[in-house]
Amino acid sequence: AQxxxxxxxxxxxxxxxxxxxxxxxxxxxxxxxxxxxKQPPSRQMILVIRQEAYKQQNATENRFSVNFQKAAKSxxxxxxxxxxxxxxxxxxxxxxxxxxxxxxxxxxxxVIP
Amino acid sequence: xxxxTQSPTHLIKTRGQQVTLRCSPKSGHDTVSWYQQALGQGPxxxxxxxxxxxxxRGNFPDRFSGHQFPNYSSELNVNAxxxxxxxxxxxxxxxxxxxxxxxxxxxxRLTVT
Numbered sequence: 001a002q003x004x005x006x007x008x009x010x011x012x013x014x015x016x017x018x019x020x021x022x023x024x025x026x027x028x029x030x031x032x033x034x035x036x037x038k039q040p041p042s043r044q045m046i047l048v049i050r051q052e053a054y055k056q057q058n059a060t061e062n063r064f065s066v067n068f069q070k071a072a073k074s075x076x077x078x079x080x081x082x083x084x085x086x087x088x089x090x091x092x093x094x095x096x097x098x099x100x101x102x103x104x105x106x107x108x109x110x111v112i113p
Numbered sequence: 114x115x116x117x118t119q120s121p122t123h124l125i126k127t128r129g130q131q132v133t134l135r136c137s138p139k140s141g142h143d144t145v146s147w148y149q150q151a152l153g154q155g156p157x158x159x160x161x162x163x164x165x166x167x168x169x170r171g172n173f174p175d176r177f178s179g180h181q182f183p184n185y186s187s188e189l190n191v192n193a194x195x196x197x198x199x200x201x202x203x204x205x206x207x208x209x210x211x212x213x214x215x216x217x218x219x220x221x222r223l224t225v226t
Contacts, residue, residue: 035214045217091155100169103155
């Protein structure tokens with residue numbers, strides 16, 4: 001069974017600084033997708049960034065980037081120039097072919113003014 | 114362009130009762146998935162509907178059932194409610210056949226007393 005592990009229940013970062021959230025996963029598949037979702041208090045899960053496993057280049061979306069290490073089954077999220085609006089729960093998710101997503105337990109990010 | 118909409122926002126039920134939650138997918142999406150998010154946990158996959166049929170199912174008992182209508186909207190039904198069914202229920206939509214990320218609604222908070 002696929003499992004996604006987020007070992008940091010809580011993280012904090014000073015505004016304008018950089019923070020990295022960790023995620024590891026377990027799979028025997030070679031073709032899959034990885035995602036980071038953000039869940040603010042409004043409860044809606046919002047896509048932050050996605051990575052296709054067949055792509056070696058790390059995905060980047062503005063201030064958000066990932067460090068994808070396929071052999072190590074690691075998928076960390078780096079947030080640069082942190083803003084107050086970045087405060088939320090962050091979930092790492094795995095999806096293989098088909099549409100079932102597997103989520104980690106989340107990391108609560110606090111941004112300190 | 115309307116996103117995923119869910120109703121109701123909150124619901125309180127008594128143990129043993131039945132509940133129906135509703136979801137309208139994002140415009141252009143034909144696949145609806147339901148997830149259960151217990152407090153402090155990541156979302157857990159319940160099932161997915163496409164072309165009005167259940168296509169995939171997670172590890173949930175038969176008390177959880179669903180339906181998809183010709184307009185792609187969906188319902189989640191839970192019978193014989195247990196205290197442990199208290200959770201945030203998230204609906205997510207996507208496009209079948211494309212490796213699109215899930216688009217989530219704001220969820221329905223179900224409390225079973």
